Amino acid sequence: MCGIAGIFHVESSKPVDPERVRRMTDAIAHRGPDGSGVWTAPGMGLGHRRLSIIDLGGGAQPMLTEDERFALSFNGEIYNFQELRKELEAMGHQFRTHSDSEVILEAYRAWGPKCVERLHGMFAFALYDQANRQLLLARDRLGVKPLYHARLADGSIIFGSELKALLEHPALRREPDLAMVEDYLAFGYVPDHGCIVAGVQKLAAGHYWLLTQGKAEPAPTQYWDLDFSNRVKGSEAELQEELLRLMRQAVLSRMVADVPLGAFLSGGVDSSSVVALMAEASRLPVKTCSIGFDVGELDESEYASRIAKRFLTEHHSKIVAADDYGLIDTLAFHFDEPFADASALPTYRVSEMAREHVTVALSGDGADEALAGYRRHVFHHGEERMRCLLPQAIRGPLFGTLGRLYPKADWAPRPLRAKTTLLSLARTGAEGYAEAVGVTPPHIRDRLYSRRTNQLLRGYRAEYHMHRLMDKAPARSGLDQAQYADMKLWLPGDILTKVDRTSMAVGLEAREPLLDHRLLEFAASLPENMRVRGGQGKWLMKRTMERYLPEDILYRPKMGFVTPIAQWFRGPLAETARGIASNTTLARTGWFDSAEIARVADEHIGGRSDHSRLLWQLLMLEKSVARIFG
Structure with missing residues (x-):
């Protein structure tokens, strides 16, 4: 796991200043504390920060x-590099090291850009061919590793693992992209199709970009996509065995390292499954790491301890204060773009604690997206069945009217909160799901924006991109479409960004075995009733893991990292919330109606409404805007 950066002069072979590249890599030194390097050639400069994992x-x-x-x-890491090396050696290629990096170089020599189709792993890389004056930028299938790029006024392309590397280049214009402010408020993160800095882009997951000096820039090439349109056949027992085989394969391939290796263990289904399979494959006790909270209703450490005892792991745990808002500025620095998933705070803490014991940690991320594990998947699956029974012409007016008349009851037990479901059923599946995954709905964003901002957005809605993704998805059902959209937006934009930035902030490599692309391809082919059944998501995975895990681990309600931000904004951060409306960098942008933000803050602090998620979004946006555009 490392950090990369570089400069490519597309239109000429003029020299690249190595000090400029060095400043770009120094900005992401936390990603690679074990070494650094810069290399230049006519028109090309590559920089690197190294976290040593393989072939130290x-x-x-x-x-x-x-x-x-x-x-x-x-x-990144290439998990099948040893197999590829043997194949390349049989073709006559020679190697001087034992690293996966050299395998990429020789794979490119053998197969050109299509070598990425043979790489199993998480990666973002820049590879330069001096003979043909070509630069290949590539990113892994799921977008586990980030890669930003931008074109400068002089025609050069700059790129790097994080936005802060690009911001070190003096020729990059720092202008905000207002459309991405809209996307951020809608979803709580800036999706991969944009960046908060206008003109900066992210290479999409499953794509490579081949640039040739002196030639027009082609569009990036997609080399992989997840297809939900085919269904696998087989009995439940057969499908369980295939799922287990793929999970074992994915875990085992990610246990290769020349440094201490362990796992995050929350006590939930996914991390517990990974630890179970690691313990099965390991001769030595698995090192596991977890954190607990000093507030009982937020604490899952008891479940993690039970799994650790069950599999005789070398378990390390720490209780941290739930009142951990002191990390806000640290997170704002490492994320660069605004990021409002408050679980980033405990994720940072567990990464920080894990780094005291290991250099590589396996996580359980990805199973919810792959196997429909979120509650919203279960709800959407049920709503889609209703949508199939009634045409939109009847459903829209009927459920729309019922939804508007039904009282809003956030305080009520979940089965009685019918307003949201009724309004969702009035919409198309794509519209309903986009609303379900959103953080701040359109009508509230409209009230927040100033009149000028609403004019500049010209009717643009963040949800439109999700609608298009779902409508064009290679899918057979509404559940397929929802999972596909999550893979394209939520997974790289939120989950993988959170894990990458928090782990890299402390020099820890995180690996996600449940995002192995072969496992995902199998999961996407499962019949719907193998993913969702009886109100349960991840149904086949839970059935499969019954041989390893106790029932109360497999079937207890999903919890995840919870952060008490509502209390923060009524206590130690109350004045911060009030100040967002008037005396901040964000207020000076003119993007928002200050009176409306002040009203939101007062209502929350006074206990009349819970606006904590919105206030958290605005606070993290303020931190990002101040750092980047100041």
Whole structure:
């Protein structure tokens, strides 16, 4: 796991200043505390920060082939590099190191850009071919590793693992993209199709971009996509065995490291499943790491301890204060773009604690997206069945009227909160699901924006991108479409961004075995009743893991990391909430109606409404805007 950066002069071979590249990599030094390097050639500069995981003595980067034709700066891990190396050696390729980086170089020599189709792992890399003056930028299938890029006024392309690397280049214009403010408020993160800085982009997951000096820039090429349109056949027992085989394969392949390795353990289904399979494959006790909270209703550490005892792991745990808002500025620095998933705070803390014991940690991320594990998937699946029974012409007016008349009852037990469901049923599946995954709905955003902002947005809605994704998804059902959209938006934009930034902030490599692309392809082919059944998501996975895990771990309600931000904004952060409306960088942008923000803050602090998620969004947006545009 590392950090990369570079400069490519597309239109000429003018020299690249190595100090400029060095400043870009120094900005992301936390991603690679074990070493750094810069390499330049006419028109090309590559930089690298290294966190040593494989071949500690021989994997320094940027790495060149022996003939110096190809140069590589690489972030990530290739889990099948040993198999690829044997294949390449049989073809006559020779190796000087034992690193996966050198395998990428020789794979490119053998197969060109299509080598990415053979790489199993998480990666973002820049590979330069001096003979053809070509630069290949590539990103893994799911977008586990980030890759930002931008074109400058002089025609050059700059790129890096984090936005802060690009911001070090003096020629990058720092202008905000207002459409991404809209996307951020809608979803709580800036999706991969944009960036808070206008003109900066992210290479999409499952894409590569081949640039040739002196030639027009082509569009990036998609080399992988997840297809939900085919259904696998087989009995439940057969499907369980295949799922288990793929999970074992994914876990085992991610246990290769030349440094201490362990796992995050929350006590939930996913992390417990990973630990169970690690314990099965390991001769030594698995190192597990968890955190608990000093507030009982937020604390899952008892469940983690039970799993640790069950599998005889070397367990490390720590109780942290739920009142941990002191991390806000640290998180704002590491995320660069505004990021409002408050579970980033405990994720940072568990990464920080894990780094005291290991350099690599396996996580359970990805199973919810792959196997329909979120409550919203279960609800959407049920709503889609109702949508199939009634045409939109009847459903829209009927449920729309009922939804408007039904009282809003956030305080009531969940089965009695029918207003949201009724309004969702009045919409198309894509519209209903986009609302379900959103944080701040359109009517509230409209009230928040100033008149000028609403004019500049010209009717643009963040939800439109999700609607298009679902409408064009390679899918057979509404559940397929929802999961596909999550894979394209939520997973890289929220979950993987959160884990990458918090783990890299402390020099820890996080690996996600449940995001192995072969496992995902199988999961996408499962019949719906193998994903959702009886009000349960991840149905087949839970049935499969019954041989390893107790019932109360498998079937207890999903909890996840919870942060008491509502209390913060009525206590230690109350004045901060009040100040957002008037005396901040955000207020000076003119994007928002200050009186409306002040009203929201007063209502929350006075206990009349719970606006904590919105206030958290605005606070994190303020931190980002102040850092970048100041």
